[in-house]
Amino acid sequence: MPELPEVETTKNGIVHNLKSKTVKQVIIRQPKLRWPVPEHLPDTLAQQTIQTIQRRGKYILLTFPNGHLISHLGMSGSFRVLPTQTPIKKHDHIDIIFQDDLCLRYHDPRRFGCLLWTDQAVEQHKLISVLGVEPLEQDLTGEYLYKKSRPKRVAIKNFIMDSHIVVGVGNIYANEALFLANIHPSTPAQKVGLAQYEKLVAHIKQVLATAIQQGGTTLRDFTNADGQAGYFQQTLHVYGKAGEQCSCGRATIEKIVIGQRASYFCPACQPI
DNA sequence: AAAAGGACCTGGTGGC
DNA sequence: TGCCACCAGGTCCTTT
Numbered sequence: 001m002p003e004l005p006e007v008e009t010t011k012n013g014i015v016h017n018l019k020s021k022t023v024k025q026v027i028i029r030q031p032k033l034r035w036p037v038p039e040h041l042p043d044t045l046a047q048q049t050i051q052t053i054q055r056r057g058k059y060i061l062l063t064f065p066n067g068h069l070i071s072h073l074g075m076s077g078s079f080r081v082l083p084t085q086t087p088i089k090k091h092d093h094i095d096i097i098f099q100d101d102l103c104l105r106y107h108d109p110r111r112f113g114c115l116l117w118t119d120q121a122v123e124q125h126k127l128i129s130v131l132g133v134e135p136l137e138q139d140l141t142g143e144y145l146y147k148k149s150r151p152k153r154v155a156i157k158n159f160i161m162d163s164h165i166v167v168g169v170g171n172i173y174a175n176e177a178l179f180l181a182n183i184h185p186s187t188p189a190q191k192v193g194l195a196q197y198e199k200l201v202a203h204i205k206q207v208l209a210t211a212i213q214q215g216g217t218t219l220r221d222f223t224n225a226d227g228q229a230g231y232f233q234q235t236l237h238v239y240g241k242a243g244e245q246c247s248c249g250r251a252t253i254e255k256i257v258i259g260q261r262a263s264y265f266c267p268a269c270q271p272i
Numbered sequence: 273a274a275a276a277g278g279a280c281c282t283g284g285t286g287g288c
Numbered sequence: 289t290g291c292c293a294c295c296a297g298g299t300c301c302t303t304t
Contacts, residue, residue: 002297002298003297006297032281034280034281034298034299034300058298058299072298072299073297073298074280074281074298074299075281075296075297075298075299076281076282076283076296076297076298091282108281108282109281109282109283110280110281110282110283110296110298111280111281111282112280112281112298112299113298127300151273151274152274152275153274153275154274154275154276158275161298161299162299163298163299170297170298171296171297171298172297173297239297259275259276259277260276260277260278261298262295262296
């Protein structure tokens, strides 16, 4: 679930519902996430008012007068804004309860996500300071990737999924962007030329922007419904389509494993 | 410095 | 129906 578009959608939902709200109470039911949820969080957040709500990569940052809440949804996490009395489901680990009995509820079956606190400058936090450029900002250019990739022999797919290079390109969109740019996912990053990187960057931006637009559809029912509708499935070209005919009509989509992740490509559209 | 593999977790699916 | 192997939208950490 938590692709960049859904994180953006989640962030926007939080902005919409919880902007400038004050925390009444924090309930930690399960502190064992990727890193332990700080025990002091209930005391630290009580009576604090949200100042800003931002996304950086796939992190959602909530800024309060006394510090910053740093959250990541991992593979299976979600935030929902709900009435506080909504019954607890399995894996509802954290409630941040605000005035008006609105509750920001963190749910995460696999617990690969995190909720951390810092009272220092958030951009200097260990997890944030190492992040690469935002894909939808002007910092991501073909030239940027080209220069960064010169010493890299890893597969191009791993390279564009490396959050220290560029944030927010997950497994699905890496596959899709490489397909649209006609680049085989196993190509060593240093073998990809400047013109190819220009084309790839254009497709990364386009594919993410389109998905965010579709994520905007999810935003409408953000506070009510489940929000898990697989809304972008129909726009996928290769992801999860092994054995199916490519839209080019010249070949069948293949699946290989790169860096322990499923990778899909069309051998006709994406020659080695 | 870069690359490869393991680690962290639970749930769903498909085979036998 | 039960058991089991395998897979999953992420990314840090350790080892080579």
